[in-house]
Amino acid sequence: MLPLLTDTRIVAGRYIRQTLSSRLSLGIGMVQPLMFLVFFGPLLHDLPLGGDGDSWQTLVPGLLVQLGLFSSAFAGFGIMLEKHHGVIERMRVTPASRTALLLGRLVRDVLQLLFQSALIVLAGLALGLRAPLAGVLLGFVLVAVLAVALASLSYALAMRVSTPQEFAPVVNTVNLPAMLLSGILLPMALAPGWLDVLSHFVPFRYLVDAVREVFAGHYATGAVGLGALVTTGLALVSLALGTRVFRTAGA
Amino acid sequence: MPAAIHTAGLARTFRMKHRTVEAVRGIDLTVQEGEILGFLGPNGAGKTTTLRMLTTLLPPTAGTATVAGHDLARDPAGVRRRIGYVAQSGGVDPAVRVREELLTQGRLYRLGRDAAQERAEQLAQLLELTELMERPCRALSGGQRRRLDIAMALTHSPAVLFLDEPTTGLDPGSRAALWELVRQLREEHGVTVFLTTHYLDEADALADRLVVVDRGRVAAEGTSAQLKQHWAGSTAASLQDAFIAITGRTVPQEEPAAPLAV
Numbered sequence: 001m002l003p004l005l006t007d008t009r010i011v012a013g014r015y016i017r018q019t020l021s022s023r024l025s026l027g028i029g030m031v032q033p034l035m036f037l038v039f040f041g042p043l044l045h046d047l048p049l050g051g052d053g054d055s056w057q058t059l060v061p062g063l064l065v066q067l068g069l070f071s072s073a074f075a076g077f078g079i080m081l082e083k084h085h086g087v088i089e090r091m092r093v094t095p096a097s098r099t100a101l102l103l104g105r106l107v108r109d110v111l112q113l114l115f116q117s118a119l120i121v122l123a124g125l126a127l128g129l130r131a132p133l134a135g136v137l138l139g140f141v142l143v144a145v146l147a148v149a150l151a152s153l154s155y156a157l158a159m160r161v162s163t164p165q166e167f168a169p170v171v172n173t174v175n176l177p178a179m180l181l182s183g184i185l186l187p188m189a190l191a192p193g194w195l196d197v198l199s200h201f202v203p204f205r206y207l208v209d210a211v212r213e214v215f216a217g218h219y220a221t222g223a224v225g226l227g228a229l230v231t232t233g234l235a236l237v238s239l240a241l242g243t244r245v246f247r248t249a250g251a
Numbered sequence: 252m253p254a255a256i257h258t259a260g261l262a263r264t265f266r267m268k269h270r271t272v273e274a275v276r277g278i279d280l281t282v283q284e285g286e287i288l289g290f291l292g293p294n295g296a297g298k299t300t301t302l303r304m305l306t307t308l309l310p311p312t313a314g315t316a317t318v319a320g321h322d323l324a325r326d327p328a329g330v331r332r333r334i335g336y337v338a339q340s341g342g343v344d345p346a347v348r349v350r351e352e353l354l355t356q357g358r359l360y361r362l363g364r365d366a367a368q369e370r371a372e373q374l375a376q377l378l379e380l381t382e383l384m385e386r387p388c389r390a391l392s393g394g395q396r397r398r399l400d401i402a403m404a405l406t407h408s409p410a411v412l413f414l415d416e417p418t419t420g421l422d423p424g425s426r427a428a429l430w431e432l433v434r435q436l437r438e439e440h441g442v443t444v445f446l447t448t449h450y451l452d453e454a455d456a457l458a459d460r461l462v463v464v465d466r467g468r469v470a471a472e473g474t475s476a477q478l479k480q481h482w483a484g485s486t487a488a489s490l491q492d493a494f495i496a497i498t499g500r501t502v503p504q505e506e507p508a509a510p511l512a513v
Contacts, residue, residue: 003361010358018347082344090342090403093306095331096359248310 004103007096011104019108029071030116033063036185037123045128050189053216056129061211062184063124064117064143065204069175069184071116072150075109076158080167083159102155102246109151110144117143135214138224142211142231146204149235152242159245182208206230253320255411255443256282256305260314262467263300274300276467277314284410287437287444289458291451293500297467298447299339299415305445306336306413319410319443335404339416341396342403345389349380349399352388353406360407374402378432394425401432412436414446418453430457451490465498 019025037059044055082088091101117140121129154171161167181195182188182204188196199205210227218224261278264271275297282288292298303309305318307327315322321329343352353374357367375381378398383391391399397417404412414433418426430453436442448454454461455475463471463478471478471493476486483492495501 006361007359010355014351014355017351022346084340085344086338086340086342087344089308089338090336090356091359092308093331093334093336094356094359095328095361 004097004100007100008103008107010096011091011100012107013104015105015108016111019112026112026116029067029074030119032070033067033120034123036063036066037120037127040185041124041127044186050187053131053212056124056127057131057215058187058212059185060121060124060129060131061139061215062182062208063120064139064211065146065182065208066179066184067116067120068113068143068146068150069179069204072109072113072147073154073171073175075105075151076154076156076167076171077164079105079155079158080161080164088159098247099243102152102242105155106148106151110147113147114140114144131215132217135217135219138214138219139211142207142214142228145228145231145235146207149231149238152235152238156238156242156245178202178204181205184208187212203230203234253284254281254317255284255286256280256288256316256318256445258305258314258316261301261304261311261316262313263297263304263309264312273467275304275311278464278467278469280462280469280472282411282443282445284443285437285441287433287457287459288446289454289461290445290447290464291449291454291461291494292464292470293498296464296498298464301464302413302415302445302447306334307331332407333409334411334413335401335407335409336413337397337400337404337415337417339419341400343388343396343399346387348385348387349375349391350384352399352403353380353384356403356406362406370406374405377405378402392425393421394428397421397425397429398432401429405436408440409442411443411445414444416447416449418448418450426453433457451494455490463494463497471497 041056041059044059047055049055049058079088088101092098121136157170158167161170181199181202183191183199184204187209188199188205191199206223206227207230210224210231213219213221213223213227258278258280261275262273263275264273278297278301290298290301300309304311305316305323307323307330311323315324317323318330319333321333323330350371353371354367357370358364362370372381375384378401380395380399380402383395388396388399401417418429421429433444433446434457437444446458458475460474461472461478462469471482473481475490478493478497479488479490480486481493482496483489491501
């Protein structure tokens, strides 16, 4: 267990340093959510959104999940370049745990998403968001679990395909319906019956609902429990898949 | 002398959508400790697949192998602790600084922070990289990049060094320097070297012994002189004549899978 932790720390350190030295990559995933926040958020003011919270308490949680979809889901992009340059194979031939090669990257991805989430929330505050600190922090925990799930899947995909031209369309094809069907911009409570039913097949919907609840100050509710359960389940499945790919990949 | 590498019936098949490809059909070979072995073969003969199996990157579908005293199937971690591997594409990130790459590699080989620092300096000195430590890898020339790849593979003083097409894309001066380095590693550190190449002059000049693979099997093995004598009729013949006689094909030209410098 101890070597796994040490290796994870070493790998995480490498990628955190890389991310810090290219601040551009920190900003790229944030462009879309920030635009929605500034250019779309004000439209929702005073509209009946069907939830407990006000319009900012409804929108910002959705944007945090969108951030995950546009930031963590593209984590695999970097690894495709590394694969091309032989970095992955070089690391796989060292005694370092192959699982740590994944976990270390995930540590960076989680920290990156948390940092970006904090910026979104701060921008939201400036625009009028008011939410209890505990709720925001709990929301961050949920978002961190989402980052683990999405980044693991992204790495597993990136290890399997050989070109960015194969990778990007898959992610985009999944991302857009996932975003629309999970009620990121407007709660699915507003949807007609069939759309609401359909959205229940998208795991991110439960997460969006849960983050909205905690932002509104409701912690011990069924929606929060369900969101936490679904997201954790997704993260565990994704981690298992990612770990398997990292341990056995012959690509 | 004990063997550094011993394989028996090592094989690998790949299942594609509608067919099965037998990339390696059963390789039996032995490499002695301190030997420089040249592993030759035409395109698609199974060179890289064999190399990837011996370096624990690809599990064999059949056969057994012992590498540097550890069983490949039972103790791959033991194998990894004792081998160094330089892939044809190298293994450094162009955006990362030379020092960072050497340090990370030391840490991945479980050296402490200070030990990794010290080892990075030693390796930089050994491979004449000291002046380049703060440069990003993309700023290195092909020859410098190759020296860095080898420095990283030597981090843990491995007993066996695997080099996949190490001089592809290098200028003649860098090639000669790399040959000298490989000889020096064997003379001074007793390192066993397993190298694939498609330059027959390189195999002729550098390797103690050659193994020629064709269609996934060992087609011939021996010293360069033995192969020339047996397959081309005279030790004065060229290795290329022997190669053609063994494989029925001309020089094993192949394009590098990935460019060395981008």
